[in-house]
Amino acid sequence: MQEPIAFRFSPWKNPANLKLILPLIVGLLLTFFLSIFSTFFFIALLMLLFTSVLRPFVVHLEKRGFNTIGAIILIYTLFLLVIALLFLLIAPQISDQLREMTRLANQLKVNSGQHALEKFISFFAAKLDFLGSPVLQQRLAAQYFAVFVRFLQGAVSFSTTILLSPLHVALLGIAVFFLLKDGAQLQKQIISALPNRFLEFSTIALDNIVNTLAHYFRNHFIILVTCTVVYSSAFYWLNLPYYILLGFLAGFACTIPYFGSIIGASPALLVGLYTFKHGAVLFVLIGVFAAVHFVNMLILKQLHETTSHNIPPLYTLVILLAGYTIWGFWGLFFAMPLAICFVTILKQLMWGIQNFHF
Template sequence: MLKIVDGLIKRYFSNEEVVVFLLLLVTCMGVLAFWGGILAPVLIATVLAFLLQGLVERLQSIGLGHTPSVLIVFLSFMTSCVVFISVMVPIIWQQADRFFKDAPRMLTDLRDFVQKFAEGHSEIVSQDAIDEVINSLANESTNLGQWIVSFSLSSIPSLFSLVIYLVLVPLVIFFLLKDQRAILTYLTSWLPKERKMMQRISHEMNEQIANYIRGKCIEMIVVGLVTYVVFLFFGLRYAELLALLVGLSVLIPYIGAAAVTIPVVLVAFYQFGTQNEFLYVVIAYLIVQALDGNVLVPLLFSEAVNLHPLAIIIAVLFFGGIWGFWGIFFAIPLATLVKAIINAWPEDKEIMEQSKAE
């Protein structure tokens, strides 16, 4: 047994780079596990800076200096954010307020519909199932009302956190863009001089994650806009709010699309009842989802993130269980990191052959 363990250690942990990388990986996971909430602004800024770095490099490729390129990209990004916040946030906020106030009535109408349907089809649906569904809807309606009240009472700390995010995130983004080379030089100075495995992992992650983030941003915008046009065409209430939710749902593969379908169907049923318009809205929404999954995603990503759907679902569940929302948000990049590590992990073939000979 000890010989087998010794052989595995020599096979997979036979050089300094592997040991340093393993310690670095464990340290990062520990920091995220214990202080991930505190470092959330830095994590968000790092992702956004990574996304904006490509634009900085393009401006530099046409002859602009580093500092002017950073200023142009940063100011353009901040201007876009200010315009979005000043125009869209008040609309979304008003619609969200009306939606949460109407949600208990939506559940009540759905409960009444289920009860009437069951009364007319008692030979198909059992009374116990009817009572269970009705009681469940009644409890959800009560719980939702209580949650709205508690959320409004606890909104002051969240607003304070939002102000901190609005100040810290732009500052961190600017310094990451401006001093990227100095930061990377300082961080790599702590690593071993021979780091072929780390460079291989870094190259694969940089290529795949850059494509993933850019692709997800494009997918989010396209799906959100198309969904908004569809909802606006049918005159669906809360069109902006629902379109925003549908656009954001693409960040969480499979699970996000399933979760956001519930409010879309609930609002459509509350507004149109059993009329044909309800069926038209649901069909149009499902067509948008089908086009996203079967046309837009393959077109944007291709082989950028070559992960099996089962691996993606497991990653969402696993990292989401460890780090909550941020684990779900970064599930695919983290799964890609695990895949890159497995592919790049070195093996000491000479030692392995020697152990076989022994």
């Protein structure tokens, strides 16, 4: 009788095993720190977004003869004036819509709005035999209703924190100003702090990382603004309540590859279903999202290709689920930009390992 083979896993005796274990450890630590310092990472991403948008204007003025400080102050002043003008025009409406949306979320929790979903599911039950059971219909309605309410509450929290948090806005404004002013100097200091044998690699890698992320965030911003305006206009035309907030959420969701339309449509579908008390509104809103998505992909196809960053749909779904698990509604919007930042840095590190001998 043969004795069982004794198997002992000793990763420290075989350095090749560390290549498998190290990414797992880094991933666990990264998840832990992301869950604790989520606000910091979100502000950092918004800082990179606005810096990437404003940097080309500063460079253009520098080429026209302005000094760096003067160009930054001029562009920053114009940018703040535009933001202040928009704030004065739409802030009262946003405040009213946030209060009404919060009230709606509370009403949905207290007075179950499930009956509207039950009517909608019963419409399909007449067509599909497996939905004929009333118990199954009620159970599906309860599950979908819980998901919709969570989405709506997350939308309120997300909009309040992003749009109406003075502390976050102040920190973001200061950070963007100093990153525009000292970004190039900071990059040089990082390179000079490294040993000389890393000089060539760090110079090339940092330039590639900065340029790639700047290009990504600029495209991100163009898609966000364009889709927000289009969706807000469409919701206003449909007489949908909270059209600014719902348009902002739908526009923000357009920057999410592959699944953005589904995520952005969920709060709008819930609000429309509860407001109009008729299942037909879902088909109208789904048609609006499908039409906007088709036109959006047709016109901004190249920009959307850069936002996916060649990450496959399956990996994108895993990243979104991980972001939603850690941060809730916030994670759906910020998981992909964070992942793309890490992927960009990792690609440069792997390129350096393959092409340089340290």
